[in-house]
Amino acid sequence: MLYKLPLAGVLLPERGGSPNADRIASLYAVTLVIAFVVFIGVVVAIVYALRRYSEKRHPVATQTRGNTRLEIAWTLAASGLIVFLAVWTFIQLPGIENADESEASAAVIDAGIVPAGKDQPLTIEVIGRQYIWKFRYPGGASSYEEMVAPVGVTVKLEITSIDVAHSWWIPKLGGKFDALPGYTNETWFRISEEGVYQGQCAELCGRNHAVMFARVRAVSPDAYVAWLARQKRENAEGLAAAKADRPAIPEER
């Protein structure tokens, strides 16, 4: 119910890019409702006590020192609430943590991005460095700052860093995953709608931390394949130019 309202980015985390982000948002919605009820309960109790038991209205205080039964009861109630939240989280967890194993869409398979069958994700490496993200695609292509990914297939990310700690985060595609030198962190997304999903580095990584942007541009499988081929060719040209010690882009005359 709450989940249907346009509350993302106001009362709920961002969602709408990948199923894991959606599931986090709905898990958040459940905890938010509980939190709201508990908070309102506490505030109402305090305000009631302050008004009802003010010096004027209640001149003589009742000298109670506690009530063991009541105290046991609310300790159990608080524990019960926590247990409920834990159980609910564990039920939701597989859908958030485990990469979607369903088969890629026909268009993706036809384009030859991944083979047919279950659990065939596309793996993209994400490498953080001051102050730009680098992406390495299967087959040797790479890009900076903007990742291009096909819709309709599970994309697994292998995240690391070559200098300081960074954090990979595209809110609509799920939670943060820190990029640490010497470690590989893994997450996934599966986008169904073409578009650009924005994010930025979320771990203080130096003076220009604020401008270390990240983008995922989700495109059709065919467009992805075409982009990949061009990117690979341009990368190769750049490399060859560097080897031959001449500018990659011929100087204009």
Add this chain to the structure above:
Amino acid sequence: MSTVEQPATVRSTTAAAPEIKTDRVSGPSRGFLDWLSTTDHKRIGILYLVTSFAFMMLGGVEALLMRTQLAQANLKVLDPQTYNQIMTMHGTTMVFLVVMPLWAGFSNYIVPLQIGARDMAFPRLNALSYWLFLAGGIVFYASVFFTPPEAGWTAYTPLSTGPYIPGNGTDAWIYLIHLTGIASLLGAVNVTVTIAHMRAPGMGWSRIPLFCWSMVAQAIMILLTIPVVAGAVTLMLTDRHFGTCFMSPACGGSALLYQHLFWFFGHPEVYIMILPAFGVISEVLPVFARKPIFGYRAIAASSLGIAFLSMLVWAHHMFATPLTPVVLAFFMLSSMAIAVPTGVKILNWIATLFHGSINAKVPLYFAVGFLILFTLGGITGVMLAIFPIDRQVTDTYFVVAHFHFVLVAGAVSGIMAALYYWFPKMTGRMLSERLGKISFWMQFVGFLGTFLIQHTLGLSGMPRRIYTYGAEKGWEVENLVSTVGAFILGIGVLLTMANVIWSLRCGQRASPDPWKGNTLEWFTASPPPVHNFDVVPVVRSVEPMREIRRRVARDQRTTEHHR
């Protein structure tokens, strides 16, 4: 009448009110030198309080500078390097030079009085603690004239150890951790020994004031966790200067090691800052509700429970780092579990208000403000314990809001309540109620304005520790609201500082027991004489002052009768 042992106090309580007749026991005053050489717990307490409130002003200015820079998109009040420096100074100042030493100040002043002791167990060690703390602050702030640290108050590696930040600011930060750490450790030993061995006759462990209980729990956490962070920053120091390789993967170290060590200290640190506030709330609520605390044992036990659990939750600060599922699950459950003793405390406090006769003075205002806002901070804490949710909101303004709810609305509200509650005892003057209430409302409204809306900023994707953002992000309105709120909050705090300065000279004179307190500090004069008590009363309950007041009233009646 059956033969009741006549407590020695009766002699001194047959007069009109609990009274102290003091002879001068100290030598002639040497003014300034007295303060430099003092070993009196009360003077050391005041030194701590004055120094820390001064640092609070610095930390507050730093906060307002950051909020000004972020008020609108693409502002150029601070450049990126300065922003990071000010952000690092703000966090470090508020944690190590404001909240921790403020509690050291209050506990120095109040703990011996509450337990009926004449000083701390080790008065000279106590003075050493203060001077080490001050040295830490000076070393740290001296870096302003060179290159201030800019790796954040957490100083994550490899940013802090590698060649990424030129200058020696991070070393100044390390020395601050060492110096203030030793100060805290010595203070913790001192307060524990004092409470364990110097209590008034009859004050068993089940009759210790709850503020003292919270200081015991705090001392345990300090003793167990400060050495760990001191070790961690020592590793950092040797990595930076002596060619070791604990933190760098390039030569076989681990970039994650430091985070574990830091947060093993860092999470208990949250409770090191907040537990004394719990203690203050547990003192203030019963006094102003005119009834005993509801569930003394539950509150004392939950302090110890929180201290224990706080050391098992550190990795919830690291849910976004590569951790195995079983580790994630463990730290999620332990972090959720800590909500139970905390929740129990909140319910006990609310129950203390019920059926009371509430005397709405400023300390109670701050205590109630604490209850409401800290509850919200606790609730978002449970949300952050759920690691999939944490990964969406950690390192954003959501988490900034969360820990300011805990540390400003929690710890600082507790400090304000403590200041208004104990100021009459410390100075013999009351703080102005009027100015106090205006200050409270400005702090309350300003705080909500600053931090409530930051939850939204975080949910919409604004990371913490960024020095600017583009207009296309759509964060301008929320940030402007937050900045305006911060200035209101700042003025609120300034009003309390003005109140202190004004009341020191012109405040209404305070009697020894202006609030009708429950604990022994109200038995002695305001301010107390150097030796605190002429006669240390025998304690027969958690609220010794209630009996003493009753006995005084009875004695007065008898005297009048005999006339």
